[in-house]
Amino acid sequence: MKKILALVLLSGGLDSALAAKLVLDQGIDLIGIQFTSPFCLCNQGGKCHAAAIAINLGIPYKMVPKGEEYFKIIRNPKFGYGSGMNPCIDCRIFILKKAAAIAKNVGAEFLVTGEVLGQRPMSQYLQALKIIDRETGLAGKILRPLSAKLLAETEPEKNGWVDREKLLAIEGRSRKPQLAMAKEFSVNDYACAAGGCLLTVEQFARKLKDLFQRKEKITFNDIGLLKLGRHFRYHQNRIIVGRDHGENEALRKLKLKADYILEVPNISSPVTILQGPKTKTAIRLAARLTARYSDNQTKRVTVKYGRTKPVKKIIVSPAPQLLTARLNLSL
Ligand code: SF4
Numbered sequence: 001m002k003k004i005l006a007l008v009l010l011s012g013g014l015d016s017a018l019a020a021k022l023v024l025d026q027g028i029d030l031i032g033i034q035f036t037s038p039f040c041l042c043n044q045g046g047k048c049h050a051a052a053i054a055i056n057l058g059i060p061y062k063m064v065p066k067g068e069e070y071f072k073i074i075r076n077p078k079f080g081y082g083s084g085m086n087p088c089i090d091c092r093i094f095i096l097k098k099a100a101a102i103a104k105n106v107g108a109e110f111l112v113t114g115e116v117l118g119q120r121p122m123s124q125y126l127q128a129l130k131i132i133d134r135e136t137g138l139a140g141k142i143l144r145p146l147s148a149k150l151l152a153e154t155e156p157e158k159n160g161w162v163d164r165e166k167l168l169a170i171e172g173r174s175r176k177p178q179l180a181m182a183k184e185f186s187v188n189d190y191a192c193a194a195g196g197c198l199l200t201v202e203q204f205a206r207k208l209k210d211l212f213q214r215k216e217k218i219t220f221n222d223i224g225l226l227k228l229g230r231h232f233r234y235h236q237n238r239i240i241v242g243r244d245h246g247e248n249e250a251l252r253k254l255k256l257k258a259d260y261i262l263e264v265p266n267i268s269s270p271v272t273i274l275q276g277p278k279t280k281t282a283i284r285l286a287a288r289l290t291a292r293y294s295d296n297q298t299k300r301v302t303v304k305y306g307r308t309k310p311v312k313k314i315i316v317s318p319a320p321q322l323l324t325a326r327l328n329l330s331l
Pocket of ligand 1: 086087088089091092123196197198199200
């Protein structure tokens with residue numbers, strides 16, 4: 001008899017790994033897909049947990065970038081934001097639609113997710129799941145094995161491909177049942193119990209909001225810069241000051257042609273990027289901020305700046321605490 005194939009959305013976290021395990025144990029073939037974006041904390045540090053989980057489960061795995069079109073979803077979410085700039089309901093709709101298209105291509109009959117009823121305040125309460133099902137047109141085709149017994153019967157259950165009795169009825173924010181299952185199933189290479197998304201982090205959300213307000217079309221480069229350094233806003237200027245050697249090097253790479261670069265020569269100094277109009281006031285301010293975070297704390301600090309290389313000189317006093325606090329976008 002031909003085996004049934006399904007697509008499981010692996011986040012790199014524990015819940016989707018357990019959901020996959022529950023479905024595999026029922027004799028369903030699975031392909032794991034992971035949607036990636038520059039906002040995913042699970043991917044920081046170079047280790048891809050979803051790939052490791054797929055290997056442990058013995059299933060094929062595909063990484064799918066959400067792409068620049070995802071930025072539009074974040075900018076204008078139909079169902080609003082969570083605590084930060086996280087448009088969770090829209091985000092789920094977006095990836096499930098993409099997953100459904102992939103499922104169609106590979107001949108998968110249904111989708112499997114690690115969603116748990118009531119676990120996430122925005123996207124996993126009953127009404128949100130109903131909205132997601134309605135907006136994606138996938139009602140009945142998304143199996144959520146961890147909470148399936150609390151939800152309406154899906155097509156794989158109705159068709160007898162999956163035994164509903166062997167699915168679970170987990171609800172709420174406690175992670176005890178999942179952690180116990182992780183032990184029982186020896187699932188231990190997962191990112192963190194709840195996954196992670198930069199869009200939910202308050203300081204990052206503030207910087208992103210500022211970026212959306214100032215720029216119509218944002219790029220991966222913009223997001224890369226948002227993840228680095230201290231960010232200051234002065235009218236049309238954004239000033240980014242590196243916090244350590246690694247960030248300084250990354251800032252050099254992400255600097256665009258129109259940006260200015262600044263640093264204090266011959267001493268430990270941040271690399272600073274100045275974006276926006278290069279007025280005398282903006283250059284002076286960027287230089288004062290660079291001086292503030294350098295090891296030169298005298299009253300007159302020479303800062304070098306320029307478009308391709310810092311070759312011009314300006315002498316400034318380091319920016320005082322009050323000024324940095326007023327302009328800092330993360331505070
Ligand atoms: S937390 Fe982030 S990745 Fe997860 S659903 Fe919300 S926006 Fe999407």
